[in-house]
Amino acid sequence: xxxxxxxxxxxxxxxxxxxxxxxxxxxxxxxxxxxxxxxxxxxxxxxxxxxxxxxxxxxxxxxxxxxxxxxxxxxxxxxxxxxxxxxxxxxxxxxxxxxxxxxxxxxxxxxxxxxxxxxxxxxxxxxxxxxxxxxxxxxxxxxxxxxxxxxxxxxxxxxxxxxxxxxxxxxxxxxxxxxxxxxxxxxxxxxxxxxxxxxxxxxxxxxxxxxxxxxxxxxxxxxxxxxxxxxxxxxxxxxxxxxxxxxxxxxxxxxxxxxxxxxxxxxxxxxxxxxxxxxxxxxxxxxxxxxxxxxxxxxxxxxxxxxxxxxxxxxxxxxxxxxxxxxxxxxxxxxxxxxxxxxxxxxxxxxxxxxxxxxxxxxxxxxxxxxxxxxxxxxxxxxxxxxxxxxxxxxxxxxxxxxxxxxxxxxxxxxxxxxxxxxxxxxxxxxxxxxxxxxxxxxxxxxxxxxxxxxxxxxxxxxxxxxxxxxxxxxx
Amino acid sequence: xxxxxxxxxxxxxxxxxxxxxxxxxxxxxxxxxxxxxxxxxxxxxxxxxxxxxxxxxxxxxxxxxxxxxxxxxxxxxxxxxxxxxxxxxxxxxxxxxxxxxxxxxxxxxxxxxxxxxxxxxxxxxxxxxxxxxxxxxxxxxxxxxxxxxxxxxxxxxxxxxxxxxxxxxxxxxxxxxxxxxxxxxxxxxxxxxxxxxxxxxxxxxxxxxxxxxxxxxxxxxxxxxxxxxxxxxxxxxxxxxxxxxxxxxxxxxxxxxxxxxxxxxxxxxxxxxxxxxxxxxxxxxxxxxxxxxxxxxxxxxxxxxxxxxxxxxxxxxxxxxxxxxxxxxxxxxxxxxxxxxxxxxxxxxxxxxxxxxxxxxxxxxxxxxxxxxxxxxxxxxxxxxxxxxxxxxxxxxxxxxxxxxxxxxxxxxxxxxx
Numbered sequence: 001x002x003x004x005x006x007x008x009x010x011x012x013x014x015x016x017x018x019x020x021x022x023x024x025x026x027x028x029x030x031x032x033x034x035x036x037x038x039x040x041x042x043x044x045x046x047x048x049x050x051x052x053x054x055x056x057x058x059x060x061x062x063x064x065x066x067x068x069x070x071x072x073x074x075x076x077x078x079x080x081x082x083x084x085x086x087x088x089x090x091x092x093x094x095x096x097x098x099x100x101x102x103x104x105x106x107x108x109x110x111x112x113x114x115x116x117x118x119x120x121x122x123x124x125x126x127x128x129x130x131x132x133x134x135x136x137x138x139x140x141x142x143x144x145x146x147x148x149x150x151x152x153x154x155x156x157x158x159x160x161x162x163x164x165x166x167x168x169x170x171x172x173x174x175x176x177x178x179x180x181x182x183x184x185x186x187x188x189x190x191x192x193x194x195x196x197x198x199x200x201x202x203x204x205x206x207x208x209x210x211x212x213x214x215x216x217x218x219x220x221x222x223x224x225x226x227x228x229x230x231x232x233x234x235x236x237x238x239x240x241x242x243x244x245x246x247x248x249x250x251x252x253x254x255x256x257x258x259x260x261x262x263x264x265x266x267x268x269x270x271x272x273x274x275x276x277x278x279x280x281x282x283x284x285x286x287x288x289x290x291x292x293x294x295x296x297x298x299x300x301x302x303x304x305x306x307x308x309x310x311x312x313x314x315x316x317x318x319x320x321x322x323x324x325x326x327x328x329x330x331x332x333x334x335x336x337x338x339x340x341x342x343x344x345x346x347x348x349x350x351x352x353x354x355x356x357x358x359x360x361x362x363x364x365x366x367x368x369x370x371x372x373x374x375x376x377x378x379x380x381x382x383x384x385x386x387x388x389x390x391x392x393x394x395x396x397x398x399x400x401x402x403x404x405x406x407x408x409x410x411x412x413x414x415x416x417x418x419x420x421x422x423x424x425x426x427x428x429x430x431x432x433x434x435x436x437x438x439x440x441x442x443x444x445x446x447x448x449x450x451x452x453x454x455x456x457x458x459x460x461x462x463x464x465x466x467x468x469x470x471x472x473x474x475x476x
Numbered sequence: 477x478x479x480x481x482x483x484x485x486x487x488x489x490x491x492x493x494x495x496x497x498x499x500x501x502x503x504x505x506x507x508x509x510x511x512x513x514x515x516x517x518x519x520x521x522x523x524x525x526x527x528x529x530x531x532x533x534x535x536x537x538x539x540x541x542x543x544x545x546x547x548x549x550x551x552x553x554x555x556x557x558x559x560x561x562x563x564x565x566x567x568x569x570x571x572x573x574x575x576x577x578x579x580x581x582x583x584x585x586x587x588x589x590x591x592x593x594x595x596x597x598x599x600x601x602x603x604x605x606x607x608x609x610x611x612x613x614x615x616x617x618x619x620x621x622x623x624x625x626x627x628x629x630x631x632x633x634x635x636x637x638x639x640x641x642x643x644x645x646x647x648x649x650x651x652x653x654x655x656x657x658x659x660x661x662x663x664x665x666x667x668x669x670x671x672x673x674x675x676x677x678x679x680x681x682x683x684x685x686x687x688x689x690x691x692x693x694x695x696x697x698x699x700x701x702x703x704x705x706x707x708x709x710x711x712x713x714x715x716x717x718x719x720x721x722x723x724x725x726x727x728x729x730x731x732x733x734x735x736x737x738x739x740x741x742x743x744x745x746x747x748x749x750x751x752x753x754x755x756x757x758x759x760x761x762x763x764x765x766x767x768x769x770x771x772x773x774x775x776x777x778x779x780x781x782x783x784x785x786x787x788x789x790x791x792x793x794x795x796x797x798x799x800x801x802x803x804x805x806x807x808x809x810x811x812x813x814x815x816x817x818x819x820x821x822x823x824x825x826x827x828x829x830x831x832x833x834x835x836x837x838x839x840x841x842x843x844x845x846x847x848x849x850x851x852x853x854x855x856x857x858x859x860x861x862x863x864x865x866x867x868x869x870x871x872x873x874x875x876x877x878x879x880x881x882x883x884x885x886x887x888x889x890x891x892x893x894x
Contacts, residue, residue, distance in 0.1 A: 064525065373833075375808070375809075388818070388820065390820065390822070390823035390825075391823065392823060393790065393793070393822055393823045393824070394790070395821075395823065396819070396820065396821045397818070397820045398817070398818060398819045398820065399816075399817060399818040399819075399829070400815065400817050401815060401816060401817070401831065402813070402815050403812075403813065403814045403815070403831055403833060404811075404812075404813045405803075405805065405811065405812045405813075405833045406811045407805075407808070408805040408806065408807055408808050408810060408835055409835060410805075410833060410834075411832075411833070411834045411835075412831075412832065412833040412834070413830070413831070413832045414814075414816065414829075414830060414831040414832070415828070415829075415830045416816070416818060416828060416829050416830070417826075417827060417828040417829075418788075418818055418820045418825065418826075418827040418828070419825070419826055419827070420823040420824055420825070
């Protein structure tokens with residue numbers, strides 16, 4: 001069923017040969033209409049897509065990031081690709097194509113509920129569509145809605161209509177406009193008032209088809225006094241050409257609500273010569289609307305040929321809190337321009353930024369972050385720490401913090417450092433009988449500890465392994 | 477605005493060159509070239525990443541071509557030692573008043589086609605009185621050389637373009653105090669576009685203290701550029717006491733092993749002042765060191781900007797660099813943008829930067845007040861202490877004394893509202 005790629009240190013690089021339904025290549029109003037029709041969407045959503053498409057056509061590719069992005073031919077991409085359903089109305093997991101189930105099992109994401117040990121509900125997105133969502137029944141009991149966004153459009157249109165595009169409007173940036181026009185699927189989460197979500201929710205994104213772009217959209221709404229822990233993982237097959245992934249994630253937290261959003265991003269990053277890999281251009285933003293609401297972004301960025309990603313928080317409610325914990329690892333010819341934006345609007349808002357960048361070989365790792373204190377944000381507080389570690393003398397690590405303070409009562413602190421693994425540290429560990437590779441992985445782990453400890457346990461273990469695997473053989 | 481400046485320049489490029497007939501033909505040709513270059517570069521807008529927070533085109537005085545030669549006869553007040561003084565009136569070198577100490581001599585003006593930015597290009601294109609000073613080998617001066625830029629009423633609505641190149645030969649050691657001031661009237665409207673280039677040869681040591689004391693309604697654009705050779709040391713201190721708009725570009729290239737630089741700065745802003753410090757330090761070869769401390773005190777509705785770029789190039793292994801930017805916001809409407817940036821392309825280096833924005837600590841104020849000091853005075857004391865950190869870095873004691881006096885005067889002035 002799947003063709004394994006030999007001699008690969010990217011173990012998710014296989015491709016599933018599955019019958020798919022694809023739309024013709026290229027981007028036009030017709031394609032936008034086709035996607036909308038395929039999903040049997042209401043008129044307001046089609047209008048939204050068309051408006052976004054119209055706006056996108058007026059935009060030029062942004063140039064401010066410190067990235068070298070080869071020109072992308074938006075006409076040479078498939079904007080919709082979905083595995084063909086054997087039965088058009090999939091009701092339960094039993095009716096899903098077994099090959100798909102096997103693919104996810106191979107990725108370590110069993111969709112079969114009975115076999116699951118840990119209490120995590122999963123929404124699996126394969127190319128342009130969500131193929132399965134587990135544990136739905138358990139969640140419905142407490143009123144939590146967890147489904148694909150297409151399903152939500154059909155079943156809870158009032159919620160989607162009310163919140164879609166309120167955090168990231170289609171006019172926000174080039175990729176946001178593109179995504180708003182052609183987004184095909186994604187996850188939708190609604191946590192009602194006073195509910196602490198009993199399970200961790202998780203979405204798993206898989207790009208499989210060739211020459212397709214993946215444009216998913218996630219919307220999470222946490223009502224008053226609710227809590228949710230949300231995890232996201234991504235992989236793609238190993239290919240010589242680059243593929244585009246432009247997602248939008250919108251989070252909304254009301255009074256006293258808390259959303260924890262964790263990502264382990266491991267898209268295919270290209271080979272040793274820098275050939276192939278995913279272009280990961282993502283807009284993620286959360287609005288802390290309510291009083292004392294909290295949003296935290298934790299990310300481990302270990303894949304993608306090019307990453308352009310700034311998970312941000314608009315701290316609107318008084319006393320709201322935003323946090324950003326990030327480990328970004330680049331090797332070979334990878335490029336990353338990632339960071340966060342913390343916009344303090346409400347009184348006594350707080351934000352914390354911890355960013356750890358590791359760049360090895362010929363890669364380029366940039367931190368770019370904005371802390372903005374608006375005149376209304378009396379008593380705002382920010383602490384940022386950005387550390388970079390360089391492995392090998394051809395790698396680059398750059399830090400570009402932007403601090404704009406418009407309120408005299410704010411306290412903002414930023415610290416950054418760049419270093420390499422010191423000879424003393426290495427010698428100390430080696431003298432205790434550890435191999436050089438093991439030493440380095442231990443030191444790197446220690447370097448990333450502040451971020452890893454913010455991850456849910458399962459992800460934390462995966463993240464440590466991922467970093468170790470990535471750094472193998474890259475020690476020079 | 478940009479178009480006006482360009483039109484003005486091209487209508488009058490001949491007039492500028494006519495005033496430059498005393499310069500060599502090759503220099504005049506280079507000026508003409510720079511004029512053409514400037515046409516391509518233009519005046520940067522806020523869309524440019526480097527000028528994101530300063531709208532420089534807004535109040536520029538475009539009429540740079542009418543450079544009147546009105547040389548002042550009186551020695552300016554703030555001269556540290558009359559044995560060494562270089563005086564510019566409205567951007568024109570005043571050879572009658574200037575005194576060069578032993579070991580220093582003038583050379584024919586430095587020709588270049590390599591410019592830092594559009595304002596450096598513009599300066600070269602129109603500066604009709606470029607000056608190149610050489611400090612000879614092994615010269616050690618025990619008093620500082622004062623460089624005075626005096627701007628008077630005849631400069632109103634014009635652009636003043638002094639250009640100074642200082643070459644410091646092997647093993648020479650010298651301190652400079654360079655300050656910009658306007659005669660009496662604080663409502664003069666004009667633009668200064670000043671360039672000071674330093675070339676430091678092996679083992680030389682230079683301290684450069686720049687103080688901006690111009691008319692309240694003036695615009696100051698200044699470039700301090702330094703090329704630092706093997707084992708040479710360059711210390712730069714920039715003090716700005718606030719005007720309508722000021723922009724200090726600081727560009728230091730550590731070109732060889734063992735080169736050291738420290739770059740510090742302070743701005744004290746009030747009312748509608750705007751100050752922008754843009755510092756770039758490039759470490760090009762191994763074992764180069766840099767150290768930076770920049771502080772800002774912002775009152776009234778002032779706006780301060782700090783950008784600090786540290787660039788460690790591939791070959792600059794074992795380099796060390798640190799940078800700290802601290803800002804004190806005293807009033808509700810003051811506003812600061814700070815961008816400390818690290819660009820590291822070598823692995824065996826130690827770099828750190830930090831930035832803070834805060835206000836006076838309530839505990840410290842209370843401590844002083846509980847000892848019978850008035851609230852206003854307590855605030856001033858704390859601000860002064862905050863600012864003194866930067867002045868302490870000045871090595872030459874007579875320059876330090878003068879800087880301290882200027883700072884105190886600034887704090888004593890009634891317009892420093894908290």
